[in-house]
Amino acid sequence: MDLSLMSYYCYFWFVIQKLCSLTQGCEGWTVCSRCETYRPPRAHHCRVCQRCIRRMDHHCPWINNCVGELNQKYFVQFLFYTGMASLYSMALVVSAWVWRIRSERDGENGGEDVPSKHLIVAHYIILLVESILFGVFVLVIFYDQLVSIITDETPIEQMRNRLMKDRPNSGQSVHTTHTRKPKLALLREVFGRGSVLCWLLPFQSSPPATGGISYSPVPDYDV
Numbered sequence: 001m002d003l004s005l006m007s008y009y010c011y012f013w014f015v016i017q018k019l020c021s022l023t024q025g026c027e028g029w030t031v032c033s034r035c036e037t038y039r040p041p042r043a044h045h046c047r048v049c050q051r052c053i054r055r056m057d058h059h060c061p062w063i064n065n066c067v068g069e070l071n072q073k074y075f076v077q078f079l080f081y082t083g084m085a086s087l088y089s090m091a092l093v094v095s096a097w098v099w100r101i102r103s104e105r106d107g108e109n110g111g112e113d114v115p116s117k118h119l120i121v122a123h124y125i126i127l128l129v130e131s132i133l134f135g136v137f138v139l140v141i142f143y144d145q146l147v148s149i150i151t152d153e154t155p156i157e158q159m160r161n162r163l164m165k166d167r168p169n170s171g172q173s174v175h176t177t178h179t180r181k182p183k184l185a186l187l188r189e190v191f192g193r194g195s196v197l198c199w200l201l202p203f204q205s206s207p208p209a210t211g212g213i214s215y216s217p218v219p220d221y222d223v
Helices: 002-025 072-106 114-151 155-166 183-191
Strands: 043-046 051-054 058-060 065-067
Touching: 072 114, 072 183, 114 155, 114 183
Parallel strands: none
Antiparallel strands: 043 051, 058 065
């Protein structure tokens, strides 16, 4: 009888220790109500991808994928090079327009038909307006991405914090599930180590030596 009680006590103590280790190891982990899987801290479910994304920013139809922790660097580079292409196209259109005006003043294109002149001018205007609109649109998204990286808050987290602030009769303060870090460290977490010029190269970079992507593990579960 004493032996059975002792074995039961040991088994009960083992279960308590196991639960304590699970509680400590799973700090910040939650279970998604949609896909019903364990997800790490700051992960959100995407309705389009039908999965949870770490530090999800948004689902981008341009790349047909979610912008999150592992591909935000390449999305920012995509915006940067698209903005540079817009500036390059604007410079080409303006330079071609200026060259045409100077050629008309010098009398080099005097024999050109009037309808063709109007068509070329309309083409220049359409290209210039399209380049400006597309460049401004990309620039706004690029700025929003940089602000999201520097402030260490995704748009989903920003919206959630705003809702908590605007909630009536709520004496709770805005809850942050992560510690604040320096801005340079946050940029290095996304773009990697090395020179700032290397951040613009579309190569996979190593994470920072300290900090970076780290999550508490979930024992006995494959996430």
